[in-house]
Amino acid sequence: MSFLALERLEKRWPDGTHAVRGVDLTISEGELVVLLGPSGCGKTTTLRMVAGLEMPSAGRVRLGGADVTDLPPSQRDVGFVFQFYALYPHMTVAENIAFPLECAGLPRGERDAAVRRVAERLDLVALLGRRPRALSGGDQQRVGLARAIVRKPRLWLMDEPLGSLDAARRAEMCELIRVQQLADRVTTIYVTHDQEEAMRLADRIVIMSQGEIVQAAPPREIYDRPATLFVARFVGSPGMNLIEGDARSGTFRPAGSAVAISLPHAVPDGRVVLGARPEHVRLDANGPLRGRVVIEADAGPWRHVHVEGAFGRMQAQTTERGASSTGDEVRLAIDPAGLRLFDPATGRSLA
Amino acid sequence: MSTPLLMIRGLTKRFARTTALDSVDLDVHDAQIVALLGPTGAGKTTLLRTIAGLEQPEQGSMTLGGRDALSTPPAERDVALVFQNFSLYPSKTVRANLEFPLRAPSRNMPAAEISERVAWAAKMLRIEALLDRPARKLSGGEMQRVAIGRAIVRRPRLFLMDEPLTNLDAKLREDLRFELRALARSLNAPVLWATHDALEALAMADRMVVLDRGRVLQSGVPAEIYARPASPDVARLLGWPPVNVIAARNIAGHWTAADGTRIAPASSDGPERATLGIRAENLALAGGPMRVRVEVVELTGPAQVAVVPWAGIRAHALASRALELAPGAQVAPSVRPEHVIVWPAT
Numbered sequence A: 001m002s003f004l005a006l007e008r009l010e011k012r013w014p015d016g017t018h019a020v021r022g023v024d025l026t027i028s029e030g031e032l033v034v035l036l037g038p039s040g041c042g043k044t045t046t047l048r049m050v051a052g053l054e055m056p057s058a059g060r061v062r063l064g065g066a067d068v069t070d071l072p073p074s075q076r077d078v079g080f081v082f083q084f085y086a087l088y089p090h091m092t093v094a095e096n097i098a099f100p101l102e103c104a105g106l107p108r109g110e111r112d113a114a115v116r117r118v119a120e121r122l123d124l125v126a127l128l129g130r131r132p133r134a135l136s137g138g139d140q141q142r143v144g145l146a147r148a149i150v151r152k153p154r155l156w157l158m159d160e161p162l163g164s165l166d167a168a169r170r171a172e173m174c175e176l177i178r179v180q181q182l183a184d185r186v187t188t189i190y191v192t193h194d195q196e197e198a199m200r201l202a203d204r205i206v207i208m209s210q211g212e213i214v215q216a217a218p219p220r221e222i223y224d225r226p227a228t229l230f231v232a233r234f235v236g237s238p239g240m241n242l243i244e245g246d247a248r249s250g251t252f253r254p255a256g257s258a259v260a261i262s263l264p265h266a267v268p269d270g271r272v273v274l275g276a277r278p279e280h281v282r283l284d285a286n287g288p289l290r291g292r293v294v295i296e297a298d299a300g301p302w303r304h305v306h307v308e309g310a311f312g313r314m315q316a317q318t319t320e321r322g323a324s325s326t327g328d329e330v331r332l333a334i335d336p337a338g339l340r341l342f343d344p345a346t347g348r349s350l351a
Numbered sequence B: 001m002s003t004p005l006l007m008i009r010g011l012t013k014r015f016a017r018t019t020a021l022d023s024v025d026l027d028v029h030d031a032q033i034v035a036l037l038g039p040t041g042a043g044k045t046t047l048l049r050t051i052a053g054l055e056q057p058e059q060g061s062m063t064l065g066g067r068d069a070l071s072t073p074p075a076e077r078d079v080a081l082v083f084q085n086f087s088l089y090p091s092k093t094v095r096a097n098l099e100f101p102l103r104a105p106s107r108n109m110p111a112a113e114i115s116e117r118v119a120w121a122a123k124m125l126r127i128e129a130l131l132d133r134p135a136r137k138l139s140g141g142e143m144q145r146v147a148i149g150r151a152i153v154r155r156p157r158l159f160l161m162d163e164p165l166t167n168l169d170a171k172l173r174e175d176l177r178f179e180l181r182a183l184a185r186s187l188n189a190p191v192l193w194a195t196h197d198a199l200e201a202l203a204m205a206d207r208m209v210v211l212d213r214g215r216v217l218q219s220g221v222p223a224e225i226y227a228r229p230a231s232p233d234v235a236r237l238l239g240w241p242p243v244n245v246i247a248a249r250n251i252a253g254h255w256t257a258a259d260g261t262r263i264a265p266a267s268s269d270g271p272e273r274a275t276l277g278i279r280a281e282n283l284a285l286a287g288g289p290m291r292v293r294v295e296v297v298e299l300t301g302p303a304q305v306a307v308v309p310w311a312g313i314r315a316h317a318l319a320s321r322a323l324e325l326a327p328g329a330q331v332a333p334s335v336r337p338e339h340v341i342v343w344p345a346t
Helices: A043-051 A093-103 A108-121 A137-149 A167-184 A195-201 A219-224 A229-234 B044-052 B094-102 B111-124 B140-152 B170-187 B198-204 B222-227 B232-236
Strands: A004-012 A018-027 A032-036 A058-063 A078-081 A155-159 A187-192 A204-209 A212-217 A241-248 A251-254 A270-276 A281-283 A289-299 A302-309 A312-318 A329-334 A339-342 B006-015 B018-028 B033-037 B059-064 B079-082 B158-162 B191-195 B207-212 B215-220 B244-251 B254-257 B262-265 B273-278 B296-299 B303-310 B313-320 B341-344
Touching: A004 A043, A018 A043, A018 A212, A032 A043, A032 A195, A043 A078, A043 A155, A043 A187, A078 A137, A093 A108, A093 A137, A108 A137, A108 A167, A137 A167, A167 A195, A167 B296, A187 A195, A195 A219, A195 B296, A204 A219, A204 A229, A212 A219, A212 A229, A219 B296, A229 A241, A229 A270, A229 A339, A241 A312, A251 A270, A281 A312, A289 A312, A289 B170, A289 B198, A289 B222, A302 A329, B006 B044, B018 B044, B018 B059, B018 B215, B033 B044, B033 B198, B044 B079, B044 B158, B044 B191, B079 B140, B094 B111, B094 B140, B111 B140, B140 B158, B140 B170, B170 B198, B191 B198, B198 B222, B207 B222, B215 B222, B215 B232, B232 B244, B232 B273, B244 B313
Parallel strands: A032 A187, A032 A204, A078 A155, A155 A187, B033 B191, B033 B207, B079 B158, B158 B191
Antiparallel strands: A004 A018, A004 A058, A204 A212, A241 A251, A241 A270, A270 A339, A281 A329, A289 A302, A289 A329, A302 A312, B006 B018, B006 B059, B207 B215, B244 B254, B244 B273, B254 B262, B273 B341, B296 B303, B303 B313
């Protein structure tokens, strides 16, 4: 049963730009859906139409079974979060968090209970009586998050709320949003251009490009089986290895190379792009691809090895240390389970 | 080891009441990439600006190539600073942007050499096809290449890069990261590279300096800092998933958290109280004495991270994707004693 439904949603700007092109999407109650895409893909415009901040040029928005397309934002009971605004310096942490509830006219007892609940989840209980200036930067951001999400509307709409934070803080806040969302199960649409954030947060990722949905699926499926080359390139860091070549009677030959890699799936003969995530590429003395190590680097738990050969450049990612060093002649093998094929003309996945 | 090209001792810089740099020591040797890792506000930019001569420190010494640098005017220090915001002339062509630093009257460089250097830099950064395009028509990644090109045409003896990849998208950042590493190697000039991204620092650098609130917390080889962070503060800066940091006591031979969770056997000659560090990849989700429920599961791509309430913290465990995990699942976290980093309580 869909809780929120976008039906053939369209947005044309007065200058003729076609920002959103026939978006169909249904979201279940309690789901966290991330709209992911590069800037200009239509994700924020879509979100603003759900909020009622923009009127669609065509199509409908249904929330809880009712058509809300023509309702003003105030009558939709949605919470819109752009970013965590500065705290009110003259109020305590508890008063800051309670402020949106006070504005919504909630009685004192309910307010206090809600503040308590969110403070426990975000480890803020000990700070409730303090004023913002007495807090560290990280604590201030957690209070800002608590204030932004203390209310329980029918729908949370979040537009890059972590955009201004640095990497370490972003990761922490992203997780706290998910902790809070899982606890309250408020249906949420979260907009971001950051694929790592999307993968970590989402029940389902909706990837948009040029105003259209390219793929909508759980993070694992998006990562493992990207529907197009665009998705394959956009999701995953380090990115998927992509090699152009020819499929012929069940084997793949990289362009300009004589080796043949047997394909686990049957595809029609012709030009194809083979894709493999770095963790599915391994150094293997019996592997079919010969090359030379050009870069190797350890990054935390991972070792990255870049290998150049007649096939182009491939990156392998392993947890094994010291297997090779720069300049070594090596062979690579691709784990058949991790092998994807795309049509270079349409960009669509073949298998 | 030879004398460092850049040697800094006791450098202190104050702005009004804040101490931006607090007695910083730093060495940069020839042809090294040194990552300066720290959160926003750690003092990274101030340190680079001080080295470039754009800020005057209150205390400390600095030598460049064996000469006192603090008394050397900025223009004569022969260092190039690349910012995260591409400072190009938008209406000028890429070529004109690259030529600009070489056309300074004081250089008096012959036209033939200018064009030779521009061609060399353009080839190195693979922007030859863009040379006649106006800078405003470039993409973000192209602009950053040109900005770096403007630094390398000068062939300075030291590059200072202030979060040069921060404004770029993930894919481009990843590509440029390794290109710049290869470039730095071939130029044979050292690079001091400021970043708040721990993975970038770990992957790029020959040496790493961890900076926070103006102080150097640790410096060394990245893999060693990763394996043995000197303090909980360093561990917290080592990226995501975070190192699990737990205050514990040695009770009857076991490290025990404040809530009573037994973490791992403790050696008898160790301290009685300590802060423990357990990296997410070393926290297993089975084999422990206590059953807890997974709160959140996050996909990293090749692996997944389970967030579990354990030992009084929200603990992070990096797990194989083969493991079936979902919020609410029961797990029994455990850690092998050799994977526990012990920081004795002070």
